[in-house]
Amino acid sequence: MSNWKDIARNGLWQQNPGLVQLLGLCPVLAISNNVVNALALGLATTLVTALSGAAVASVRHLVPNEIRNPIFIMIIAALVTCVDLAMNAWLHELYLVLGIFIPLITTNCIVMARAEAFAARNGVREALLDGAMMGLGLTVVLVALGALRELAGKGTLLAGADKLFGTAGHALTLQLTPDGYQFLLALLPPGAFLGLALLIAAKNALDARQRRLAAAAANPSVLAATET
Template sequence: MSNTPSVWQDIARKGLWQQNAGLVQLLGLCPVLAISNNVVNALALGLATTLVTALSSATVSSVRHWVPHTIRNPVFIMIIASLVTCVDLAMNAWLHELYLVLGIFIPLITTNCIVMARAEAFASRQPVREAAWDGAMMGLGLTGVLVALGALRELLGKGTLLAGADKLLGPAGQQLTLHLAGADYQFLLMLLPPGAFLGLALLIAGKNVLDARARQRAAAATYPAPDAEASPAP
């Protein structure tokens, strides 16, 4: 694969928008819907997934010539599981409170369809740098969806933003919490699983609207409307 800037931009565009794992491919919906009840949880899980996706894609790409085709998938899963274990232990050691909140969803990154799909569809066929970049962009695309959905649900459900930021950023994170509604405000629907489905549906609809407008602008630029006939001179 060529290393021209357009190639890197194309990979980034596909991972962040055109083939977004959460809004287009609809992969990894279990953590997206379960953890996205606030921004901090969503951001933490998204970054952990991004780290695993980037590192696993780079590792898979680096060993792809030495792995027989018949055992390729078990080897890929072993690589992913090893990286997830490292992330799980690191979060338990340094972000223990957040680790307790995320719970089983950190080990479940091993079975996340996004990680395995990129290892199989892209990393196993591309050089290391392109594979790592693709994994990072796919992970960041999912992280963006998680954060947007978490912000929507937290804002509508509790009237706050960045609640519990100290679990991720330490004591300084307490200053980042925004209270945008009264202390008694709560919209329980957005904090429960139905709210996750409704929020994700709104995000998907919003992306579809933006894509439709972009196609219309592109079509108008390619096929401009004919100029109106000049009025006859008096």
């Protein structure tokens, strides 16, 4: 149980692929101009990462070390193809918006890195959990960045939710500013870099605060000295 908690904590926070490892920045920066696009791509990546981790772990003893990377890429590509076809069939409008970034999950550094660094060395259940947590960690970053950019850029949240949730999604869209408001910088690539920098800075600040609290708990005299 402790090992599983460590895997979840690493994926969601300590080794978050979007804020710590800085992997998969191309889709993170390109697709995060609103919440719906970010959520859809994040969930698709999570599904591929989790299933590819489990698949790689299940065949890790059967694949010769010399050809493991091509085999892993074929497994990932097959799963991405399934996701690509499913989105084209059931979420066609959103599929057109995401475009090339769905097939590019095959070459996403997060997916291949977890297959090589974790799934190839651990059991199926652990690899499945690791892939899911890494994917969810990326999804959280994508959604947070998408919300930040969409709110600052257009004054809305969940615009276009009908593309993901159907007709019920119309009721989810929030217009928080007067019609016609637009802050173009937040919607362009520089806004993505600035937004990601703010999220990284916030995480670093929270980690630093947690370390100070842990140090103070271990040595109360330090806390007393800082208070005086």
